Amino acid sequence: MKKLLTAAASIALVSALSVSAMAADKLKVGFIYIGPPGDHGWTYQHDQGRQAIDARLGDQVETVFVENVPEGPDAERTITRLARQGAGLIFTTSFGYMDPTLKVAAKFPDVKFEHATGYKRADNVSTYSSRFYEGRYVIGQIAAKTSKSGVAGYIGSFPIPEVVRGINAFLLGAQTVNPDFKLKVVWVNSWFDPGREADAAKVLISQGADIITQHTDSTAAVQVAEEQGVHAFGQASDMAAFAPNALLTSIIDNWSDYYIARTQAVLDGTWVSTDTFGGMDANMVNMGPFINMPADVKAMAEATAAAIKAGELHPFTGPVYKQDGSLAAAEGEVVDLGSLLGMDWYVQGVDDQL
Amino acid sequence: MSPYEAILLTIITASTPLLLAAIGELVVERSGVLNLGIEGMMVMGAVCGFAAAHVSGSAWLGVIAAIVAGIAMSLLFGLLTQTLITNQVATGLSITLLGLGLSGLIGSGFVGLPGVQLANVSIPWLSDLPYVGRLIFGQDPLVYISIALTVAVAYVLSRTRIGLIIRAVGQSHDSAHALGYRVVAVRYACIAFGGATSGLAGAYLSLVYTPQWIENMTAGRGWIALALVVFSTWLPGRLAAGAYLFGGVWILGLYAQAMGMGIPSQLLSSLPYVVTIVALVIISTNRRLSVINTPASLGQGFVPDR
Structure with missing residues (x-):
C-alpha cells in the first residue's frame, strides 16, 4: 500500500512537472x-x-x-x-x-x-x-621521455594567461624527466588557421623539435607531425584519427x-x-588513450595523471623559477591562484620572450 | 634535410596558392575584367577538390573537380558581367560571398574527415640528390604547374598573337571590336582561365597544404592574390616575385619566433603585408611602365554597338 502511494505520488509529481514545462x-x-x-x-x-x-x-x-x-x-x-x-x-x-x-x-x-x-x-x-595545465604537465613528461632531440615545439595562439600557463606546465612536467629539456614557441596569432598552424609545425620540426604540441584549435599540426614522422599531442579533443602513428595522447576537454x-x-x-x-578531479580535463609509447612511459603518465586527479600533485609546485631567474614558488610551496590566473611570465627554459 | 632546404620548401608551399590564384587573375585583368571573386572561386575549388578526392580516393580527380568548380563560379561571374553587363566590382564581391556560403553548405558533411594528399613528385636518383634534390625534383606537382603557368602566361601575353589580342581587348575594347575581334568571347575565355587557376589554388589548400576541408580555409588568401596582381603592375615575373616574397617573409617570421629572437609575434605577423606592399610599390615607381601595363578598359562593361 505504501509502495502504491509513493508510486501515485511520483506519477502526480511527474505530470505536474511536465505540465509546468x-x-x-x-x-x-x-x-x-x-x-x-x-x-x-x-x-x-x-x-x-x-x-x-x-x-x-x-x-x-x-x-x-x-x-x-x-x-x-x-x-x-x-x-x-x-x-x-x-x-x-x-x-x-x-x-x-x-x-x-x-x-x-x-x-x-x-x-x-x-x-x-x-x-x-x-x-x-x-x-x-x-x-588544462594539469594535462599539459602530463604530456610534458611524456614529451621529455619520448623526445630524442630534447627539443619540443609549441604552437601558441595568443599570448594570454591561459596559453602561457599551458606552456609553463608543459615545460615543468618535461623538466621533471630531463632538466635540460628545451621548448621552442611559435605564435600564429589566430585560434584557427590550419595553413598557419601547419606552417608553424613545419618550422618547429626543421628547427630540431621532434615533439609538436599546440594550443590552437585545428588538427593541422598533428597531421604535419604524422607526415614528417615526429610525435604530437591532441589538443581539446581526441585527435588519434588524424595522426594514428604520431599521436601520443590527447588532452580532452569535457x-x-x-x-x-x-x-x-x-x-x-x-x-x-x-x-x-x-580540473581532472572534477572530470573537466581528461587524458586520451596513451598510444605509440613504451609501457614504462605509459605507466609514468598514468601515475602522474592519477596523482593530479587525487590532488596529491600540483604541477606548479616549487621550486618554480621565472625566466629572469627570480623565484615564483619556493620549495614545497605552490604558485598561488592569482599568479596562475594572470600568468604573464615564462618559467626558466622557455626559448621565447613574452 | 638541411635547415635551408626545409625553409625553402615551406616558403614554396606557402607561396604557391597565392601564385596560382594571382596568375589567373592577371590574365583576367589584362583582358579588361576585374574579378573580385577570387576568394569565392578558391574556396569552392578547395571544397569540391576535397570532396571529389575523398569520395573517389584519387587526389587527381580532386584537382580536376576543383578546376571545374572554379570555372563554374567564374562563368557565373562572366554571365553576369559580360552578357548581362552588371557592375563588375559588386558582382565579384557577391561571387566571393556566394562561394564562402555555398562551400560551407557543400562541405558540411566533409568537415573533420581525413583527406587525400597529392603525392610529391619522385624521380629516381634525381629527387635524392643532396641539397637540391627535394627542392628541384621532389615538390608536389602543383608547384611545377604554377611555375609552368607563370612562364606560359608571360610568354603568351608578350610574344604571341593571342596575347596581343587579349591585351588589345583590355586596352581598348572599342578598338579591338572595330578590328573584328570578339571582345566578349575573349573575355569569357580569360575569365574561365582565371576561374580554373583559382580553383587549382583552392585544391592546393585542401589537397596539399593542409589535406582536409575546413570551412573558410582560404582565410583571405584570395584577397592577397588580388593585391599582388595590382602591385605587380600586371607583369607575371613580378607577380611571382611578389608571391614568393610574401610567402618568404611570412615563413621567416615563424623562424624568427622559433629561434627565440624576441621580436613581438604581432609585428612578425604583419610583416609580410608591409614588406610586400613596400617592395612592389618601389619596383612600380617607374610610371611609364605602370601606365603602359595598366589595362585601360579595366572594370568597364562592353556593349557591342553594331
Whole structure:
C-alpha cells in the first residue's frame, strides 16, 4: 500500500512537472563558438557539451548555437541577437568574448551568461574554465621521455594567461624527466588557421623539435607531425584519427557535466554567478588513450595523471623559477591562484620572450 | 634535410596558392575584367577538390573537380558581367560571398574527415640528390604547374598573337571590336582561365597544404592574390616575385619566433603585408611602365554597338 502511494505520488509529481514545462516555454540555451563544431578540437568539445544538454534535458530545454563568430564587435552583435531571440542562458566559449559578453549582459539583466576562460564576472555572468595545465604537465613528461632531440615545439595562439600557463606546465612536467629539456614557441596569432598552424609545425620540426604540441584549435599540426614522422599531442579533443602513428595522447576537454549542471541550475532557479576552475578531479580535463609509447612511459603518465586527479600533485609546485631567474614558488610551496590566473611570465627554459 | 632546404620548401608551399590564384587573375585583368571573386572561386575549388578526392580516393580527380568548380563560379561571374553587363566590382564581391556560403553548405558533411594528399613528385636518383634534390625534383606537382603557368602566361601575353589580342581587348575594347575581334568571347575565355587557376589554388589548400576541408580555409588568401596582381603592375615575373616574397617573409617570421629572437609575434605577423606592399610599390615607381601595363578598359562593361 505504501509502495502504491509513493508510486501515485511520483506519477502526480511527474505530470505536474511536465505540465509546468509545457505551460512555460522551453528554456533556450545559446552557444557562441569561435570555430566550426567540426574542427575536431576546442569547438567540437563544446558542441559535445551542448548535445549532452539536449540528450539529458531535451524535454525542458532547446539549444541553439552560432559558429565561426570572430572575437570583437561581431561577437557583441551575435550575443545580443541570441539574447533578443529569448535565450535564457548563453555560453560564450572563447576568451576574446569576455568584454562583449559583459557588455551584452549589462543590457539583459534577466539572461544568464557563462563565459569560458575569462576573468571578469558580473551578477549574471559566470566564468568557467578547466585546469588544462594539469594535462599539459602530463604530456610534458611524456614529451621529455619520448623526445630524442630534447627539443619540443609549441604552437601558441595568443599570448594570454591561459596559453602561457599551458606552456609553463608543459615545460615543468618535461623538466621533471630531463632538466635540460628545451621548448621552442611559435605564435600564429589566430585560434584557427590550419595553413598557419601547419606552417608553424613545419618550422618547429626543421628547427630540431621532434615533439609538436599546440594550443590552437585545428588538427593541422598533428597531421604535419604524422607526415614528417615526429610525435604530437591532441589538443581539446581526441585527435588519434588524424595522426594514428604520431599521436601520443590527447588532452580532452569535457564540458558536458558542467553544462548540464548549469542548465539544471537555471531550470531550478538556483543559478548564481560563480567562478569554476575545474580540473581532472572534477572530470573537466581528461587524458586520451596513451598510444605509440613504451609501457614504462605509459605507466609514468598514468601515475602522474592519477596523482593530479587525487590532488596529491600540483604541477606548479616549487621550486618554480621565472625566466629572469627570480623565484615564483619556493620549495614545497605552490604558485598561488592569482599568479596562475594572470600568468604573464615564462618559467626558466622557455626559448621565447613574452 | 638541411635547415635551408626545409625553409625553402615551406616558403614554396606557402607561396604557391597565392601564385596560382594571382596568375589567373592577371590574365583576367589584362583582358579588361576585374574579378573580385577570387576568394569565392578558391574556396569552392578547395571544397569540391576535397570532396571529389575523398569520395573517389584519387587526389587527381580532386584537382580536376576543383578546376571545374572554379570555372563554374567564374562563368557565373562572366554571365553576369559580360552578357548581362552588371557592375563588375559588386558582382565579384557577391561571387566571393556566394562561394564562402555555398562551400560551407557543400562541405558540411566533409568537415573533420581525413583527406587525400597529392603525392610529391619522385624521380629516381634525381629527387635524392643532396641539397637540391627535394627542392628541384621532389615538390608536389602543383608547384611545377604554377611555375609552368607563370612562364606560359608571360610568354603568351608578350610574344604571341593571342596575347596581343587579349591585351588589345583590355586596352581598348572599342578598338579591338572595330578590328573584328570578339571582345566578349575573349573575355569569357580569360575569365574561365582565371576561374580554373583559382580553383587549382583552392585544391592546393585542401589537397596539399593542409589535406582536409575546413570551412573558410582560404582565410583571405584570395584577397592577397588580388593585391599582388595590382602591385605587380600586371607583369607575371613580378607577380611571382611578389608571391614568393610574401610567402618568404611570412615563413621567416615563424623562424624568427622559433629561434627565440624576441621580436613581438604581432609585428612578425604583419610583416609580410608591409614588406610586400613596400617592395612592389618601389619596383612600380617607374610610371611609364605602370601606365603602359595598366589595362585601360579595366572594370568597364562592353556593349557591342553594331
